[in-house]
Amino acid sequence: MRLNWWNEGLQLKLRIHPAGLALAVLYAIACWATRQLSLDQFYLPAGVRVAAVLLCPPRLWPYLLLGEYAYFAQMRYPMIEKYGVTWAVLASVSLMPAVMFITHWGRRMIANSVNARLLAIALLSSIVVTLLNVSFSQLLWPMPPADSALAFLSRAVRFSVGDFIAILTVAPLALLWAKRNTEPLWRTISTGPTAVALSTMTLLGVTASLIPTEASTLRTSLQLLMGLPAIALTCLHGWRGAAIGVPALNLIIGLTTPKPYAAAFDASTFTTQQIMAITGVALLLLGSRISHYHRRYQLREVGEKNAINLARSSHLASESDLRERAIHLRKLGDGIDLSLSEVINWLNSHGHSAIASSLTHTANVHSRLFREQASLVYPTALEQLGLYVALQAGGVRSAWIDTHRVTEPRLAGDPCRLSLDLQLTAYRSLIDAVSLLLKSESGQVIVRARCISVGQQRGIVMTASLLDRHRALSGTTANLVRERLAGRALAFGGSVHCRHNRIVMVLVESGTTTRRESPKGIHLAPA
Known part of the structure; x- marks a missing residue:
């Protein structure tokens, strides 16, 4: 077999x-x-x-x-x-x-x-x-x-x-x-600078071919000048520019050389072509490195955007969880208030008016404190009335008043034109900034906020500063600000800076998103 x-x-x-x-x-x-x-x-x-x-x-x-x-x-x-x-x-x-x-x-x-x-x-x-x-x-x-x-x-x-x-x-x-499916070749060729470079190269080549043989020096100079558009293409488009410029350069010089038939040789042009060969190798290598670093920059930029999007999604998911907790706490508070109301009614019906009155006062005080603490978990008032109302009427305002160190906030602009997630981020950032100043610095603290709008860009500028202008923030406070506030600000297109006696926070967003457009996972509560 x-x-x-x-x-x-x-x-x-x-x-x-x-x-x-x-x-x-x-x-x-x-x-x-x-x-x-x-x-x-x-x-x-x-x-x-x-x-x-x-x-x-x-x-x-x-x-x-x-x-x-x-x-x-x-x-x-x-x-x-x-x-x-x-x-x-x-x-x-x-x-x-x-x-x-x-x-x-x-x-x-x-x-x-x-x-x-x-x-x-x-x-x-x-x-x-x-x-x-x-x-x-x-x-x-x-x-x-x-x-x-x-x-x-x-x-x-x-x-x-x-x-x-x-x-x-x-x-x-x-x-x-x-590489036509991965490299935008035709878009590159159709751009204005590319067309100008190729036209200039062609014009120089045709002009050089029309110069008499006796003026070989001038012809060689014009042929060498053709390398400038190829260099420009390489700098503009990296390897793609070199892959267009170098062949165009060699082709124009080759086709405009006298005696264009096989077995012909032009000694004067041969020297130019040797220079262009070396130039072509250099341009291809340079273009390759330019494209390499440009690709690395693009990958890093995409990575940064993905990281920012992930951080934003994480913040929104956290806010959604806190909102659910705040709603649950509010339901618990409503249940406690209802139970106390039934007890107070029973006491009044059985002639215990003094005890009912005392219990009513105590229930009102604790109910208010309970709801203020619940609003610190998640500011539900922000969804209906905006950022400034949440800062002036919620539990955070009562907490600031109790410290006797935070002055009346100075607020300007209409925060309701901002998206809900940006307002939430501004709310958390401002609370954290004031908390850091209260714990790490002494003296009075003043809070300012101003909504801004430049073209399609909308945002808010917030400052939490010491009232004493002659005092500067300590290095420890500046480090804490960068550790605790910079991440949230970067996730929402903003920045945080410590300048002398104040913390400056800027949050921006693009487009025309309004407050009524709730981010995914957060639903607007009824008024």
């Missing part, structure tokens, strides 16, 4: 997909078309080769091989008689597998940085492909080029730089297209 495969042979299943054949045809046409616009120092098919391998998953690489071989077949078949069939075959079949191997290695070894992987693949591909090309021509041509070692090296460097520039021209655009 184990030798059945030897007797019966191996069965191979090969499936050819029409989409794969279309990909092979499209790749071959792209290589042929870009070769018509190429130079030795700017060989665009090398960029198309790397971009195709980067874009396509490995399962489609066989179709890329098919397209590569079709492209080389139509180009090198007429060269067989001059250069030999061995060179035509080996020099055609080895380039794409080499790039595929380098790309596979780059994905495995440099998995964390897309930009570093791109530059590594571009550098290695340009060097390896160039070495293969010049080596095969030197070894397999019937009459190899009679070059010296220096000429051979110069030719290899020229081809390698041309391939590298071409890869930096096409591959970033391919990666940008691959």
Whole structure:
């Protein structure tokens, strides 16, 4: 049974997909078309080769091989008689597998940085492909080029730089297209600064191409000035800007170079292109770092917003629980008052008027104290009458009066225009601030509050300060203020500061939310 495969042979299943054949045809046409616009120092098919391998998953690489071989077949078949069939075959079949191997290695070894992987693949591909090309021509041509070692090296460097520039021209655009669902590419291109930068770059390139060959210095200067819009794009949009600016820069310089056909070489432009290659690498690295730190900033900003939302939800949940407790206490107080009223009526009906009168007085006093303490748990009056009434008529006002240290609050504006959760936060913050001053400082305390409105922003500014302006808050008090009040203020878009003799608290909210819009979990009680 184990030798059945030897007797019966191996069965191979090969499936050819029409989409794969279309990909092979499209790749071959792209290589042929870009070769018509190429130079030795700017060989665009090398960029198309790397971009195709980067874009396509490995399962489609066989179709890329098919397209590569079709492209080389139509180009090198007429060269067989001059250069030999061995060179035509080996020099055609080895380039794409080499790039595929380098790309596979780059994905495995440099998995964390897309930009570093791109530059590594571009550098290695340009060097390896160039070495293969010049080596095969030197070894397999019937009459190899009679070059010296220096000429051979110069030719290899020229081809390698041309391939590298071409890869930096096409591959970033391919990666940008691959990230179109995560990177807002089209919005970036459509913005005004991007359009201005690309237009300026194109204008400089066209102007440089119209300058006579004799004025090569001026033409080189204009070509170098084209790097400024690319730098601006990188600074504006990070890696996306570099992935647009660098290819545009290389493409404009390459297409505006004289003699735009294959195997042509322009020595004056080659120096400029070497500078632009180095500039392109620098811009891609700079753009990658800008995007990295921008992404980290965005993640931190989102984390801060989530933390603030969680803190706000926690505060609202706590207020909801306290409200339920206050309602329960009020029901208990109503039950006690009802029971005492029945006892007082029974005493009056049986002729115990003096005892009934004393009990009535005692019940009224304790009922008032009980309700004041219940209002400290949760200010139900705030829901119907607003923040200022809760501060002036609730249990907190009685507690302040009993200390004989808190003066009459100075309140301005209409707090009813603020949302209920903001009013609750202001209520708790102001009570805590006054409590800290009463415990940690001596002397009289004055409370101020003023509602503010600037455009769509509404809020409230509150101060709890010592009446003596010549006294400053102690360091211990300032630390307690930051520990106990800053968290609640930040959760509701505000801030807390200690300034000389006072605590300043600012709470703001956006939009036009009114007091009647209760936050989730808190329901407005009937008046």
